[in-house]
Amino acid sequence: MIKLRNVSKIYPNGARALQNINLEIAKGEFVFLVGSSGAGKSTLIKLLYREETATRGQVLINNTNLGRINNHLIPMIRRNIGVVFQDFKLLPKKTVFENVAFALQVIGKDRKNIKENTLNMLELVGLSNKVNVFPTELSGGEQQRVCVARALVNSPSLLIADEPTGNLDVDTAWGIMNLLDKINKYGTTIVMATHALHIVEQMNRRVIRVEEGKITEDRVEEAFRVGF
Amino acid sequence: MDFNSSRYILRQGFVSLKRNIWLSLTSILTVTISIVLLGSSIIFLANIESIAKTLESQLQIGVFLDDQLLNTQITDIQNEIKGISGVSTVTFTSKEQAIVDFQKSLRITSLLEDLDGVNPLPDKITIVANNPNLVQGIAAQVQKISGVGDVSYGHGILEKLIAFTNWLRWIGVAVVAVFGFASLLLISLSIKTNVYSRGKEIQIMRLVGASNSLVRWPFIIEGLIIGLLGALIAMIIIGFSFFWLQHSILGSLAFIPVVTGLQFILQVLAVMLLTAMIMGALASVFSVRKFLHF
Numbered sequence: 001m002i003k004l005r006n007v008s009k010i011y012p013n014g015a016r017a018l019q020n021i022n023l024e025i026a027k028g029e030f031v032f033l034v035g036s037s038g039a040g041k042s043t044l045i046k047l048l049y050r051e052e053t054a055t056r057g058q059v060l061i062n063n064t065n066l067g068r069i070n071n072h073l074i075p076m077i078r079r080n081i082g083v084v085f086q087d088f089k090l091l092p093k094k095t096v097f098e099n100v101a102f103a104l105q106v107i108g109k110d111r112k113n114i115k116e117n118t119l120n121m122l123e124l125v126g127l128s129n130k131v132n133v134f135p136t137e138l139s140g141g142e143q144q145r146v147c148v149a150r151a152l153v154n155s156p157s158l159l160i161a162d163e164p165t166g167n168l169d170v171d172t173a174w175g176i177m178n179l180l181d182k183i184n185k186y187g188t189t190i191v192m193a194t195h196a197l198h199i200v201e202q203m204n205r206r207v208i209r210v211e212e213g214k215i216t217e218d219r220v221e222e223a224f225r226v227g228f
Numbered sequence: 229m230d231f232n233s234s235r236y237i238l239r240q241g242f243v244s245l246k247r248n249i250w251l252s253l254t255s256i257l258t259v260t261i262s263i264v265l266l267g268s269s270i271i272f273l274a275n276i277e278s279i280a281k282t283l284e285s286q287l288q289i290g291v292f293l294d295d296q297l298l299n300t301q302i303t304d305i306q307n308e309i310k311g312i313s314g315v316s317t318v319t320f321t322s323k324e325q326a327i328v329d330f331q332k333s334l335r336i337t338s339l340l341e342d343l344d345g346v347n348p349l350p351d352k353i354t355i356v357a358n359n360p361n362l363v364q365g366i367a368a369q370v371q372k373i374s375g376v377g378d379v380s381y382g383h384g385i386l387e388k389l390i391a392f393t394n395w396l397r398w399i400g401v402a403v404v405a406v407f408g409f410a411s412l413l414l415i416s417l418s419i420k421t422n423v424y425s426r427g428k429e430i431q432i433m434r435l436v437g438a439s440n441s442l443v444r445w446p447f448i449i450e451g452l453i454i455g456l457l458g459a460l461i462a463m464i465i466i467g468f469s470f471f472w473l474q475h476s477i478l479g480s481l482a483f484i485p486v487v488t489g490l491q492f493i494l495q496v497l498a499v500m501l502l503t504a505m506i507m508g509a510l511a512s513v514f515s516v517r518k519f520l521h522f
Contacts, residue, residue, distance in 0.1 A: 049435070072440065079437035089432055093247050106438035108233040150436065 001027040007057035017043035019213040033193040035210035041193040082151025082159040086166035090135040121149040141172030161192040241449025258418040259458025262411030267466040269407035276400035280393035289355040292378040314362035319354040419511035430519040447512040455508025459501045
């Protein structure tokens with residue numbers, strides 16, 4: 001699904017964000033990306049949805065080299081990737097329904113299809129009763145569930161989450177994690193960057209640690225424990 | 229672009245205009261002000277041009293003919309003058325007519341008798357040139373025609389007048405250039421603010437895989453509508469002021485050669501409308517482009 005070969009990223013200001021990263025993530029995996037702030041997690045995530053391009057090396061998603069594709073094909077790549085952020089990025093002037101439906105409107109689906117898929121998705125994330133509410137009237141956890149719904153409504157094969165629980169309290173965070181777990185069981189590959197080590201511990205999935213732009217740890221063990 | 233997307237784009241253009249009502253109103257008002265400036269400066273230029281033309285058309289060449297010419301000779305001379313390029317009109321004034329006119333201007337009736345019946349005035353041909361710059365050349369050519377005595381064309385005054393009218397024209401052009409530039413700047417700044425305030429929306433559209441044209445078109449539609457509405461208000465303002473001013477100037481200051489006419493004002497209004505809509509759309513395209521870099 002995802003392959004990174006000898007990937008380095010140097011920003012125009014000279015900052016070396018990633019150095020010689022080699023990584024493979026299979027379809028259906030649930031992978032945590034951990035590491036201190038500024039270690040390169042976000043850069044790595046941005047490479048995956050083609051917000052940034054690698055300075056050296058190859059980023060392949062479903063065998064498509066993201067560094068080689070034409071700019072006008074980027075939207076096509078994005079349609080197969082759902083993205084969830086710490087700060088939600090919801091449109092405040094659109095209702096919950098409209099925010100989710102937006103992802104289908106922009107790819108040219110017809111109204112019937114949009115309505116059906118959006119309502120199904122909102123049911124999956126447990127927001128059937130908040131369909132016509134505006135984001136500002138929702139709790140943080142509810143807002144993040146709207147984001148997850150939006151990211152998944154056009155059935156992408158990959159979900160990327162950049163600290164999705166960063167702004168949520170522990171209970172709400174677990175609500176989101178259970179939701180992601182459920183989605184992963186339906187077959188969506190998930191890559192999630194996080195600082196929440198208690199979540200990483202309990203979820204017991206593959207963990208990739210990035211420090212100073214390099215992968216320092218890649219563990220699949222069940223008994224993963226934070227060593228320090 | 230398929231049917232669903234086109235419908236989405238059209239609807240989206242109107243919806244976001246409505247949801248960002250204050251920003252839209254501000255933009256529309258800015259367009260109105262800019263376009264009123266542009267329209268009035270064009271009208272100003274047209275009037276300057278008209279005044280300059282009127283002044284220049286008063287530049288005439290007086291050709292005084294020798295005595296004792298036959299009528300056929302006079303006709304020949306007239307025809308020859310008409311053949312010179314740049315000559316607009318040729319008018320013949322006989323010496324008899326000239327003395328009558330002269331008497332009239334002196335407000336006496338007995339001039340000819342006072343002169344013992346001898347008319348000292350020559351026959352005269354008055355030439356109007358197409359362009360004041362040609363006056364000198366035409367005068368020189370006319371001078372060579374046999375039977376022509378003196379040729380006078382306001383030597384000295386001519387140069388000053390041309391300098392003055394050229395200067396007038398430059399002022400007119402400068403006013404249009406400055407106001408035109410200012411209004412283009414105002415419109416594009418206003419549209420830019422409109423688009424930039426929705427940067428987050430564009431970012432999200434891109435994240436969920438909207439193609440560039442789908443991001444761009446609602447903004448273009450919005451820019452067109454803002455341009456259209458702003459220009460419509462400006463057109464009403466300019467149209468009414470034009471007819472009101474025309475009416476009052478023609479009524480009281482009839483000697484000022486103002487530009488009038490329905491066709492003229494319709495052309496100005498059309499330029500205003502097109503400028504506003506094109507600017508609205510172009511500014512949208514350029515502002516959105518900032519967000520479409522990959």
